[in-house]
Amino acid sequence: MSFFSRISDRSKEIDSLLCVGLDPHLAELNVASDADEETVAAAALQFCKSIIEATHPYAVSYKPNSAFFESLGEPGHATLTSVISSIPNSIPVLLDCKRGDIGSTASAYAQASYVKSGADGVTLSPLMGYDSVEPFVTGEFAGKGGAFLLCKTSNPGSEDILKGVAGKIARLAGEWSERANGEKGGVPCLGLVVGATDAAALRQARMEAKGLWILSPGVGAQGGDLDAALMAGLDEEGSGMLVPVSRGISRAEDRAEAAKKLRDDINDARKRVVEGKSKKEDGIETFQTEFIEFALQQGVLKFGSFTLKSGRESPYFFNAGLFDSGAALFKLGKAYAASIMSSELALTSSSVKFDVIFGPAYKGISLGAIVAAALYADFGVDVGFAYNRKEAKDHGEGGMLVGASMKGKKVLVVDDVISAGTAIRESHSMLTKIEAIPVGVSIALDRAEKRALDDPVSAVQAVARDLAIPVVSIVGLKQLFGFLSGSGDFDASILEAVTKYRSEYGVD
């Protein structure tokens, strides 16, 4: 059975994502500073065995780090193999050796790790390319061995090189895994090491490598935020991530209790992820609920009876002009940014499919600016910002456009609502004329209602269809309805009126 199948099975069987590290730091071995190698090695073996004894009900896997065994000198290798053979067979062993070398040498490392040491999986550096990884997961180790590739490690120095290539490594891991598995396909044979110290990198890795296991060290002694890491790195089933902890367990007064607590803390976070997902399936995400609550509080969203320009009597009204303070605009920008990043306009969790935000005069100008700022603040996405003047300037630099150059660039248009869609169409035609490439529209509210009873398409759908670009909204009528139904705070007559309005004018 392959390494990652065993990890999956064991994780399900014991309902845990905890990987227990076996790092016999000399300082933890209680031996005299002048003790001979044999004595130190015996203490290291005892140290690891006592951790295994205390933690095995919670451990999906054990992760001995080869450095600590190599540092024991001559008896080091025998100690490592003794530790590995003392681990119950039902628990897969991950040797943290971070190898990476040319193919022929990598083959020797694979022999050393799997055959001589008895490990089931390894950690590898991917920087020398596919041929340095292949010997660990093909040939005699095909369908058996598995490797976690260093992607964005937990140490501060991971900012120096890995930060810039983590996205690429995450993508390549999926491709290499398929290449190694060949026509047989099957469970991926590669995973990724992404430190719990960088939630953004975890989010990106999870997006790039949906089906791969992520090993996320850095919790405990290195200060990684367990909760933030899990929220970012867990897959949609609340799994797919192993949390290795070494010193956080080995140095605890009660190791069994420490491992149990970690297992439970991890499982609590998993539950929240799964609950969050089912909420999403109900049609409303957290940022949307927060946005509706905030719009109500701000008086932007009102329930009652309102006559629209179209002559329709609407049970609700949205007046974006009432986002009229620094705090309100700040929150509004965050909501736009969250909706963009959870839409098809996001490329990864920290990159987008557009280069410039365009805010059409007048309302779009301030909206575009706050969205550009929020994308940067909340997601590290730094795109250009431009807007237009309604009237040409006859002095200074002149011209109708201000801000980032849009020629040849992919542009997102930001506005508040689409009523008839005329303003957005005008922006689109202006952008096309200056050789910009409009790729999407972002709005606050999609009323999602038919343009006329004999025209079943909404204004937003018509814009998306005619201009062939996505229109993304923070909320739509569906979420508004979901919010009202789920909240016990509104008069039944409001829900009734919105239900009636939706069934009469709403589009799917």
Ligand SMILES: O=c1ccn([C@@H]2O[C@H](COP(=O)(O)O)[C@@H](O)[C@H]2O)c(=O)[nH]1
């Ligand atoms: O990015 C990485 C990759 C590997 N490690 C290893 O994991 C353990 C962490 O030990 P703690 O005591 O839980 O901090 C150790 O063996 C490292 O070499 C890592 O920390 N970060």
